[in-house]
Amino acid sequence: MAIATCNISFNINYTSSAPVTVVTAYYKIKGSADPYTVQSVYPVPSSGSLVTLPEIQTPGEYELVIELTASGVVTRKTSFFRIGNCSGSVCKEPTINKVDVLDDGQIVMDYTVDTTNLATPEYQIATDIGFKNIIHFKVDFDYSPQEYVYMNGGNIPDNTVLYIRARSHCESPSGVSIWSNVIRFQSKRWIAKKAPYAFDDAFCVSGKFKSPTNSNEVGASICWTESPLQKAINLTTSVPQVGSYIYLSDGITPATPANLGSFETGAASSGFKDMGIKWIRFESYNRSKIYDVNPSTGLITGVSTSFNCNAV
Structure with a gap:
């Protein structure tokens, strides 16, 4: 797939003993509860042809389903693509370099954020890679390359596999970046500091x-x-x-x-x-x-x- 700022194009390859009569593309933001956007591809492309979807304004990671129909038989294939911010300036997503868990249980995220027009970073910690069960988050704070996660809230379990991700909120143009890479780490027993x-x-x-x-x-x-x-x-x-x-x-x-x-x-x-x-x-x-x-x-x-x- 070739990714532009607001467009997605891909080559469609197939082998069929019967003529393909209908090609349909379905896409939506990955994991979203929203319905798919449905796009009929017409005229029907031949195998190896380049297909370009209409401009997509909302940045994020998308799920794409291509459906081919030949002699009443429907075949589907799922893939994924990412669209960036479509404005003149991009609210760039952070990069999480590593996560350290210190001997006392303190979680330290080492991450890089583009501070151009940055309003605030945001990060989330979850017990699952899909971030369905978010147990800790933080927003509205000043960026520092090393973020010491607040541990005294009692919501971060000991000795548990956890996942962390981050994104940026920008001032001009206002907007939110896509999520960063996800880092998997294991927590330790938190020893609360008497003098923090x-x-x-x-x-x-x-x-x-x-x-x-x-x-x-x-x-x-x-x-x-x-x-x-x-x-x-x-x-x-x-x-x-x-x-x-x-x-x-x-x-x-x-x-x-x-x-x-x-x-x-x-x-x-x-x-x-x-x-x-x-x-x-x-x-x-x-x-x-x-x-x-x-x-x-x-x-x-x-x-x-x-x-x-x-x-x-």
Whole structure:
């Protein structure tokens, strides 16, 4: 078959001992409950002839049934074709490159979207390849090449074969792309994170030191934008605040002294295993504020009244 933007053409090949008197084409979007569009092919084409269907305006994957009648005997053959967007600009479908399922059960979709005139991506997860049983979907969000599927809704079963697909919604011209390729993957047991909010710009000083801003004592200042004091952590709240608990970057392990071996890199970044985190600052959020931390629990207890980064 030869596919144009809005047209489909194909060669019809057949062998018949009796003359073929009627040729009819039936087509509709694959899986649709809509009736077939019926197109009589006249004059009756000879075997090997090229047949072109009328222009099709709706993009999508179509089912095509060709019916031949000879001496009252009807023969049918089914095939499929795809039609793109028929406007001047095409709302191009995404490509799903791969799906990773992390050890904690987190599903991560790596996909490529043409951001030209993109309004929003959309994706669906189903238990069947025909997407009759859709268990999760998302639309109206900003595109990022790696999409971390929201796992806390309780609708994604553990240890189950699942299918995922995506499409684009475009602004100009307004429209929706056809669906992307489908990726099959198997889920794992989801281990819910106690601290789901990640921050990779947290600067931490241990209780080993007396002043988090004194670079002569510490070897670095908590106010510096780059230093060994920068750590990746998770919080129990979406923004840093009094009452937040600090966890390691897995979102599961509390940032208490016994768990802070990975923070120990020597010099300024030391004392964590024995004395815990005493102060913390976030470069991307209220960057001048230094928070006091209870070293034994990892709880942010307040905004420091003794130290800040305004004067540094």
